[in-house]
Amino acid sequence: MLLLGIATAIGVVACARATFTPIADWRRDLCVREAVAVHTPWDAGVHRVLHKLHSRSGPWSRQPLPAIVVVTGPPMTRPGHFADGWICGSTIVLHANAVADAARSADSDRMLATIIAHELAHLVLGHGTSARDPAQLEFEADALGAYFFEKGGFDCAWWVARSRSLVSRSHQYAARERGIIAARYDAVQSGCALAKSGGQVPVEPR
Numbered sequence: 001m002l003l004l005g006i007a008t009a010i011g012v013v014a015c016a017r018a019t020f021t022p023i024a025d026w027r028r029d030l031c032v033r034e035a036v037a038v039h040t041p042w043d044a045g046v047h048r049v050l051h052k053l054h055s056r057s058g059p060w061s062r063q064p065l066p067a068i069v070v071v072t073g074p075p076m077t078r079p080g081h082f083a084d085g086w087i088c089g090s091t092i093v094l095h096a097n098a099v100a101d102a103a104r105s106a107d108s109d110r111m112l113a114t115i116i117a118h119e120l121a122h123l124v125l126g127h128g129t130s131a132r133d134p135a136q137l138e139f140e141a142d143a144l145g146a147y148f149f150e151k152g153g154f155d156c157a158w159w160v161a162r163s164r165s166l167v168s169r170s171h172q173y174a175a176r177e178r179g180i181i182a183a184r185y186d187a188v189q190s191g192c193a194l195a196k197s198g199g200q201v202p203v204e205p206r
């Protein structure tokens with residue numbers, strides 16, 4: 001689903017254009033009309049990271065591997081909501097800008113894994129059709145995402161440190177946005193702590 005605009009705004013600046021080729025035979029719904037499914041130079045990495053996260057997700061690994069696709073189009077699913085990615089049915093959709101930023105960063109695998117783990121968590125938690133408080137869904141996806149991240153072999157202490165640095169740089173934002181950034185840090189920290197302690201997620205696979 002959505003990463004709140006604020007998180008994108010303090011993320012990495014979009015990089016120079018890469019070449020994306022539309023996937024001619026793409027048939028699955030993307031849930032955003034302007035989104036175009038594309039091949040990118042990073043597809044192999046995207047699939048590798050998803051497979052790693054999914055295959056080590058404990059009970060969820062018995063569910064089918066979700067489809068994942070990178071799209072171009074306006075980086076907004078609705079006005080004011082910038083998205084690094086979202087879920088559509090059983091498909092994980094990643095925006096090319098976010099994937100490009102992640103792939104070109106010094107920590108490309110971990111950057112990609114934060115985005116994909118977050119979306120995988122939305123998917124397995126059944127958030128796609130949820131009418132609950134959107135912010136609450138983000139916190140849950142961050143917590144379970146950080147759990148998957150650790151189980152997948154990425155060190156979630158890195159995600160915790162990254163979230164903490166966002167908190168420390170959030171003074172420029174309004175109180176509500178600062179509250180969301182702080183709550184997301186708490187969520188990442190709690191999911192990471194659970195995974196590090198060998199605990200089980202208190203959620204049953206559907």
Ligand SMILES: [Zn+2]
Pocket residue numbers: 001002003118122137138141
């Ligand atoms: Zn989300």
